Amino acid sequence: MEGQELPYVLVDTIGGRIGVYEDHVGFLNKCFHLITMKEYLENKTFLSKKITAIYMWYHKPHINEELLQSLPNLKVVASSGVGIDHLDLKLLSSYGVKVSNTPSVVSIDTADMGMALLLASSRRLVEGHEMAVSPETEYFPADWLGVEVSGATLGIVGMGVIGYKVAERAKAFEMKILYHNRNQRKKEEESAVGAVYCKKIDNLLQQSDFVLLAVNLTPQTHKLIGKRELELMKPTATLINISRGLVVDQDALVEALQNKVIKAAALDVTYPEPLPRDHPLLKMKNVIITPHIGSATKKTRWVMMEEMVESIQAGLAGLPVPREVLP
Numbered sequence: 001m002e003g004q005e006l007p008y009v010l011v012d013t014i015g016g017r018i019g020v021y022e023d024h025v026g027f028l029n030k031c032f033h034l035i036t037m038k039e040y041l042e043n044k045t046f047l048s049k050k051i052t053a054i055y056m057w058y059h060k061p062h063i064n065e066e067l068l069q070s071l072p073n074l075k076v077v078a079s080s081g082v083g084i085d086h087l088d089l090k091l092l093s094s095y096g097v098k099v100s101n102t103p104s105v106v107s108i109d110t111a112d113m114g115m116a117l118l119l120a121s122s123r124r125l126v127e128g129h130e131m132a133v134s135p136e137t138e139y140f141p142a143d144w145l146g147v148e149v150s151g152a153t154l155g156i157v158g159m160g161v162i163g164y165k166v167a168e169r170a171k172a173f174e175m176k177i178l179y180h181n182r183n184q185r186k187k188e189e190e191s192a193v194g195a196v197y198c199k200k201i202d203n204l205l206q207q208s209d210f211v212l213l214a215v216n217l218t219p220q221t222h223k224l225i226g227k228r229e230l231e232l233m234k235p236t237a238t239l240i241n242i243s244r245g246l247v248v249d250q251d252a253l254v255e256a257l258q259n260k261v262i263k264a265a266a267l268d269v270t271y272p273e274p275l276p277r278d279h280p281l282l283k284m285k286n287v288i289i290t291p292h293i294g295s296a297t298k299k300t301r302w303v304m305m306e307e308m309v310e311s312i313q314a315g316l317a318g319l320p321v322p323r324e325v326l327p
């Protein structure tokens with residue numbers, strides 16, 4: 001690339017909370033001329049024709065039609081992570097823009113996160129930590145009770161790559177596994193983890209001690225878990241969500257937790273993110289919330305960045321875009 005101008009790539013911020021990680025900047029600067037949204041807005045006339053790609057980290061910068069209209073030479077949007085519910089793929093395609101994501105690399109960490117939430121909730125890890133460290137909290141470990149994981153039934157809703165990896169982990173914890181998915185998995189895949197298919201989600205909800213959501217957010221899965229579904233669950237059951245907040249009707253969830261329709265919830269995703277500081281879910285002892293960090297490990301985030309760079313470079317060179325997402 002020596003002597004050649006690096007491609008101008010739009011990012012949200014650099015080293016900010018949602019922008020490019022500080023320790024990724026060195027690598028990215030060797031590949032691209034990074035332009036932050038702020039720089040772009042301050043110098044739109046010059047930069048709008050220069051920018052040929054968007055590096056979309058954690059759904060930012062937000063892409064709408066106005067932005068697309070203002071970037072006539074935009075060719076590629078590389079989006080981090082697997083979910084693409086934040087992108088209007090048809091709109092992007094109508095502007096001739098190719099889109100890529102990083103699906104495979106996030107699956108192990110996200111499945112680990114699902115198990116981490118399951119274990120933390122069942123053994124009341126956060127409450128226990130507070131009791132152990134807070135001088136104001138009454139110390140009563142002798143009365144402490146959690147829920148056993150071994151032998152319990154885990155219902156996985158969405159048996160894609162992540163759901164299946166959760167099943168592999170749950171098998172090692174000696175859990176019984178049910179799953180609901182559009183398509184039944186192959187017999188050998190089912191038996192490798194001892195998973196039993198529930199064609200009807202209702203059957204899974206009625207039998208599971210832990211219900212874990214690992215579906216993509218689509219019009220079909222939007223608020224898939226509402227009042228009716230929560231009422232089908234056992235009063236002793238826990239809901240775990242590692243997919244998207246909008247897969248659950250959050251108001252119905254609050255009500256179900258308040259009325260002890262279900263026992264607990266452990267959520268890596270909510271809507272909005274973050275929740276307003278006075279949201280009822282933030283005040284419940286039987287709820288664990290993490291800030292959408294399913295794939296947030298150092299190694300995975302680095303590989304995500306490398307894959308995004310690779311997709312942008314290929315797209316700008318007119319080559320097939322690795323991990324292209326078609327509308």
Ligand SMILES: O=C(O)[C@H](O)CO
Nearest residue numbers: 080081082083106295
């Ligand atoms: O979809 C993903 O990979 C994560 O949830 C981040 O968007």
